[in-house]
Amino acid sequence: MAVSSALQTDDLDSALDLGGFDLNLLLVLGALLRLRNITHAGNELRLSQPATSRALARLREIFNDELLTRHLRSFELTPLAEKLVPKVEAALKNIGNIFSNRVPPPERFAVAMPDHLALLLIANLTGYFREVSPTTVFLPIIGFSDALAQLETGQIDLALGIADDAPLGFYCRTLPAIQTLCLSRQGHVAAGGRVAYDELGRFLSIRIGASYNAGFGEIRDGVEALRPRGKETLTVPDIHTAASLLQGTDAVLVLPAPSARYISARYGLATFVPQKGPPLPPYHVSMIWHERWHRSSIHAGVRSMVASYVLEGG
Structure with missing residues (x-):
């Protein structure tokens, strides 16, 4: 692809058809301008000397300029090449920034x-x-x-x-179903597992406020779906209030097993699984x-x- 000698003037920024331009030549050009030696430039880019020489010939054709000329045992830059040095350095730096930038860690x-x-x-x-x-x-x-x-x-x-x-515009990954456990005070009549899940409604049913107050199309935590349905329901604001209530009443609470074990250890509560009737519903979360x-x-x-x-x- 020949480029007019107008590139030898101050109009070095005139647009090239990048679709027909081998951008690998920009790396070769940068190394040649900086090192002013075909062999050294090839070594830096891991190119053979013949390959580097061919790239230089292609660059000379594009710019219609020698770019490097022999002087004694070294090379000198032509006036056009001298003008290209800061432009090529800036271009390579910008390209490096484009491909090396990483998203900064969030604050x-x-x-x-x-x-x-x-x-x-x-x-x-x-x-x-x-x-x-x-x-x-x-x-x-x-x-x-x-x-x-x-x-x-x-x-x-x-x-x-x-x-x-x-x-x-959102991603949603649903985790595998999680086993659930019943929580109660120590010595509770149901703690031995002899009361079926669908019969636990005869005890006080605890509703944790944050578990059910979202409407359709919003996000909720799913605990409300585990709650045994009964005649008497008490709504509490958080899991710690629920645990305190379990300690002093016959209330029963169903939670995902990891959370139930944590609460049990922290508040000295009993965990159990009903031994008869339908299995406890699993906990789903995404x-x-x-x-x-x-x-x-x-x-x-x-x-x-x-x-x-x-x-x-x-």
Whole structure:
């Protein structure tokens, strides 16, 4: 591809048809202009001397200029080549920036989740960010108020819950079904497992407020689906209030097994599985995130850690 000698004037920025231009020649040109030696340029680029010489011949044809001329035992740059030096250096630097830039670590990473999962995850996610991205502040958000809208605007980075229909532009990974356990005070008549799940409604039924207050199209935590239906229901604001209530009443609460074991150990409660009747319903939860973060390595690491700790209980 011949280029008019106008390139030898100040109009060096006139547009080339990049579709017909081998951009590998730019690397060769940069090395030749900097090293002023065909052999040294070839060695730097891991090209043979004949290949480097052919590239120089092609560049001379494109620019209609010798670019390098022999002087005694070395080479000198032509006036046009001298003008090209800063332009080629800037072009190579910009191209390097384009392909080497990485998305900077986020200043903060916000995860919306129910409090019973937060018990399992907060310490471990804090440690994860301290290791892989010390400048990132981990921000746990308990509950799902307007979570999808906040995911879309970037106020929340990840949500752990259930959505009836994740809109276009979101990813939703549903984790395998998680075993559940019943929680009660020690010595409870049902703690031996002799009361069927569908009969647990005769005891006080605890509803955790954040578990059911989201409408259709929003995210919820799924605990409400596990609750034995009974005549008497008491709504409490959080899992800790629920645990305290279990200690002093005949109430029964069903939670995903990892959360149930944590609460049991912390508050001295009994865990059990009914030995007769239908099996306990499993717990379902998904990770929901916006597509803008789908390929981020930090986000992918968070999702992998969350899945591991939710399924295995830490």
